[in-house]
Amino acid sequence: MSIESALTIPLGFRTASVKAGIKPSGGLDLALLVSDVPCAAAGTFTTNRICAAPVRWDRPLVPSESIRAIVVNAGNANAATGEQGEKNAAETARVAAAELGCEPSQVLIASTGVIGHQLPMDSLRNGIGRAFGALSAEPADFHQASHAIMTTDTKPKLASSQLVVDGQPITLLGLAKGAAMIGPRMATMLGFLITDARVSAKDLQSILSDAVEASFNCISVEGHTSTNDTVLLLANGASSEKPLQGADLERFAELVHSTCQKLARMIPDDGEGATHLITIDVEGARDREEARTLARAVADSPLVKTAVAGADPNWGRIVSAAGYSGVDFEERELSLWLNGTPLYKDGMPLDFDAQTVSANLRAERETTIRLQFKRGEGAIRFWSCDLTAEYVRLNADYTT
Amino acid sequence: MSIESALTIPLGFRTASVKAGIKPSGGLDLALLVSDVPCAAAGTFTTNRICAAPVRWDRPLVPSESIRAIVVNAGNANAATGEQGEKNAAETARVAAAELGCEPSQVLIASTGVIGHQLPMDSLRNGIGRAFGALSAEPADFHQASHAIMTTDTKPKLASSQLVVDGQPITLLGLAKGAAMIGPRMATMLGFLITDARVSAKDLQSILSDAVEASFNCISVEGHTSTNDTVLLLANGASSEKPLQGADLERFAELVHSTCQKLARMIPDDGEGATHLITIDVEGARDREEARTLARAVADSPLVKTAVAGADPNWGRIVSAAGYSGVDFEERELSLWLNGTPLYKDGMPLDFDAQTVSANLRAERETTIRLQFKRGEGAIRFWSCDLTAEYVRLNADYTT
Numbered sequence: 151m152s153i154e155s156a157l158t159i160p161l162g163f164r165t166a167s168v169k170a171g172i173k174p175s176g177g178l179d180l181a182l183l184v185s186d187v188p189c190a191a192a193g194t195f196t197t198n199r200i201c202a203a204p205v206r207w208d209r210p211l212v213p214s215e216s217i218r219a220i221v222v223n224a225g226n227a228n229a230a231t232g233e234q235g236e237k238n239a240a241e242t243a244r245v246a247a248a249e250l251g252c253e254p255s256q257v258l259i260a261s262t263g264v265i266g267h268q269l270p271m272d273s274l275r276n277g278i279g280r281a282f283g284a285l286s287a288e289p290a291d292f293h294q295a296s297h298a299i300m301t302t303d304t305k306p307k308l309a310s311s312q313l314v315v316d317g318q319p320i321t322l323l324g325l326a327k328g329a330a331m332i333g334p335r336m337a338t339m340l341g342f343l344i345t346d347a348r349v350s351a352k353d354l355q356s357i358l359s360d361a362v363e364a365s366f367n368c369i370s371v372e373g374h375t376s377t378n379d380t381v382l383l384l385a386n387g388a389s390s391e392k393p394l395q396g397a398d399l400e401r402f403a404e405l406v407h408s409t410c411q412k413l414a415r416m417i418p419d420d421g422e423g424a425t426h427l428i429t430i431d432v433e434g435a436r437d438r439e440e441a442r443t444l445a446r447a448v449a450d451s452p453l454v455k456t457a458v459a460g461a462d463p464n465w466g467r468i469v470s471a472a473g474y475s476g477v478d479f480e481e482r483e484l485s486l487w488l489n490g491t492p493l494y495k496d497g498m499p500l501d502f503d504a505q506t507v508s509a510n511l512r513a514e515r516e517t518t519i520r521l522q523f524k525r526g527e528g529a530i531r532f533w534s535c536d537l538t539a540e541y542v543r544l545n546a547d548y549t550t
Numbered sequence: 551m552s553i554e555s556a557l558t559i560p561l562g563f564r565t566a567s568v569k570a571g572i573k574p575s576g577g578l579d580l581a582l583l584v585s586d587v588p589c590a591a592a593g594t595f596t597t598n599r600i601c602a603a604p605v606r607w608d609r610p611l612v613p614s615e616s617i618r619a620i621v622v623n624a625g626n627a628n629a630a631t632g633e634q635g636e637k638n639a640a641e642t643a644r645v646a647a648a649e650l651g652c653e654p655s656q657v658l659i660a661s662t663g664v665i666g667h668q669l670p671m672d673s674l675r676n677g678i679g680r681a682f683g684a685l686s687a688e689p690a691d692f693h694q695a696s697h698a699i700m701t702t703d704t705k706p707k708l709a710s711s712q713l714v715v716d717g718q719p720i721t722l723l724g725l726a727k728g729a730a731m732i733g734p735r736m737a738t739m740l741g742f743l744i745t746d747a748r749v750s751a752k753d754l755q756s757i758l759s760d761a762v763e764a765s766f767n768c769i770s771v772e773g774h775t776s777t778n779d780t781v782l783l784l785a786n787g788a789s790s791e792k793p794l795q796g797a798d799l800e801r802f803a804e805l806v807h808s809t810c811q812k813l814a815r816m817i818p819d820d821g822e823g824a825t826h827l828i829t830i831d832v833e834g835a836r837d838r839e840e841a842r843t844l845a846r847a848v849a850d851s852p853l854v855k856t857a858v859a860g861a862d863p864n865w866g867r868i869v870s871a872a873g874y875s876g877v878d879f880e881e882r883e884l885s886l887w888l889n890g891t892p893l894y895k896d897g898m899p900l901d902f903d904a905q906t907v908s909a910n911l912r913a914e915r916e917t918t919i920r921l922q923f924k925r926g927e928g929a930i931r932f933w934s935c936d937l938t939a940e941y942v943r944l945n946a947d948y949t950t
Contacts, residue, residue, distance in 0.1 A: 199881065230870070230899060265869075266894070452941075456942050460945070466665020474599075477599070542941075546856045
């Protein structure tokens with residue numbers, strides 16, 4: 151079964167993708183996600199102080215009960231573009247709203263690509279017009295949209311899942327992109343989830359914020375937080391007149407959570423030049439934020455990432471990354487496992503066969519690093535990827 | 551004039567280096583720095599929670615008025631080695647003290663190399679004995695010591711300078727090593743300064759701490775703070791019976807400061823695989839610590855470092871790195887220059903010829919990034935290096 155045929159599309163949503171002429175490659179670079187009716191909408195955004203004009207546009211609009219569409223372009227981030235960039239963002243929303251016969255404030259936008267260049271507005275306006283003429287609810291077209299939002303990604307990132315409430319299926323579809331400038335890059339992390347569930351904007355925002363905290367905020371490619379990171383969730387209520395409540399709402403929240411985790415994990419797995427997906431499990435920290443701080447120091451260490459690339463069980467790099475994280479643990483509180491092999495126990499090195507562990511690291515696409523502390527109940531699962539010469543090659547010549 | 555003949559050696563100090571059999575390569579791996587008389591001594595050390603046994607040995611001993619020697623080994627960090635590692639550190643000091651006829655607490659030690667392996671103590675004891683039989687005050691032998699402390703360094707790092715007080719020369723000699731795990735790496739940053747100035751331990755510690763803050767704490771290769779970072783300064787008073795005071799003490803402090811900066815700058819310049827030394831000047835931050843936070847985010851960004859490697863004037867990566875530093879500036883407060891060319895002014899992109907700036911980046915060994923804010927008087931100069939495929943190759947296969 152191909153990815154395309156496996157996708158289930160929420161009721162009442164349509165998409166279209168076109169070659170608007172923004173990417174120098176001339177590939178697909180503009181995608182629309184349109185709901186037939188106004189949606190409840192939630193969003194989470196980059197914390198970078200240099201934040202893109204589309205982020206500035208969206209941020210005050212969510213949560214909302216009345217969003218009709220998302221317009222996404224790749225090939226240009228519309229970040230660090232000053233007032234003209236803000237005007238261009240507003241114009242993008244206005245053009246789409248005119249097509250839909252709604253207010254510009256009912257249109258969310260997202261951009262990804264190079265920083266510091268103005269959007270080619272004539273091309274963009276023309277592309278939006280063409281896209282509105284091509285809207286479709288076919289799975290193949292949503293699959294194409296997941297390609298249109300890619301920059302240096304090598305694989306599209308899609309996930310759909312269903313839940314049955316009162317005999318009625320509720321469908322959730324997610325699309326994401328990102329392969330670098332993930333901490334959570336200039337190529338940038340974007341995620342879009344659409345569902346036919348009926349959920350209030352307030353509940354939706356709370357569910358999305360919790361889900362992002364344990365998914366898109368637990369990944370790193372190189373620790374460079376993008377100017378454009380955006381995750382949006384639209385719920386149009388097409389599956390039922392009755393809003394989700396109680397246990398059903400919790401089941402829906404779990405669906406959002408698992409879908410966000412699936413999509414998030416695909417990002418470092420497709421990290422630029424990556425040959426290993428690294429899962430970092432931290433346990434026994436004082437609290438979840440402390441666990442995140444420890445996991446992120448390990449996830450972002452170029453020395454840990456190059457060791458994994460080389461299938462080198464150089465565990466000293468892992469414990470020393472935790473050591474400079476800023477968390478004031480004692481060495482004797484720390485134990486470490488690499489792909490299940492114990493290497494360090496209560497602050498003491500253990501004997502192990504380096505050749506066997508290295509062979510295992512080399513053979514497996516996934517590397518698991520488990521750090522156990524004795525400070526409390528704080529735990530987190532975090533995903534990163536290795537650092538290869540290919541990452542350097544890809545990034546040493548991006549704009550020129 | 552060769553580096554060796556240009557070195558001036560402080561009165562009353564001797565050195566020796568031997569092949570103790572710690573480095574698998576069989577090269578020089580043990581160096582002694584010995585004073586004929588007890589010295590005032592100051593030290594600064596890693597803040598990593600996984601700190602090496604030699605750091606645990608030295609830390610309580612400084613400042614001191616009675617240090618006689620420093621024993622340094624390369625090839626083994628004696629870090630994450632538990633109680634046995636601490637016993638081996640103490641034994642190293644004890645063996646050297648027995649040779650000198652002093653207390654073990656009058657001997658400082660430092661180690662650099664792979665983490666998590668016990669020191670080969672028979673080889674080390676034998677090496678210390680041989681080194682004490684070979685002490686010399688010749689410049690060529692101090693030059694050899696700077697080689698003995700190297701790990702992945704490609705160049706020795708030495709600087710000497712003089713000051714005249716009351717007609718009497720005061721000499722300061724510094725040795726350093728480090729090429730990675732610099733944030734301020736496992737190969738680790740070590741610095742040793744010796745002088746024949748007469749300065750109290752209390753003044754010496756204050757002078758050294760200030761100098762390190764503006765030198766060794768302003769460099770980064772990949773942001774991985776080592777387990778072993780150590781800078782030690784010994785002053786034996788051999789130049790004069792009279793302790794330095796007032797303006798003379800300030801001139802001496804300036805000498806320590808400039809020597810530390812010279813040595814510190816050599817580390818990213820010799821960063822593993824580096825083809826560019828990057829100087830980051832931050833101005834107009836609220837205070838110096840805020841300037842450091844901003845500079846360090848830029849210095850550690852793999853996307854900034856790969857852009858410099860590729861001579862790519864991708865300035866969006868620079869401003870977005872500042873943007874995720876945690877400092878809550880506004881975009882309109884920021885202006886940016888790259889090798890003197892203005893690229894971004896008050897939050898707005900400027901027109902510039904990318905080919906010309908790229909050609910300039912490619913032609914120059916040094917890249918200068920200047921970030922100007924409008925928040926206050928806080929400023930810092932920080933040094934980093936670019937990230938090349940060679941760094942990845944060097945670090946993907948270090949222990950196995």
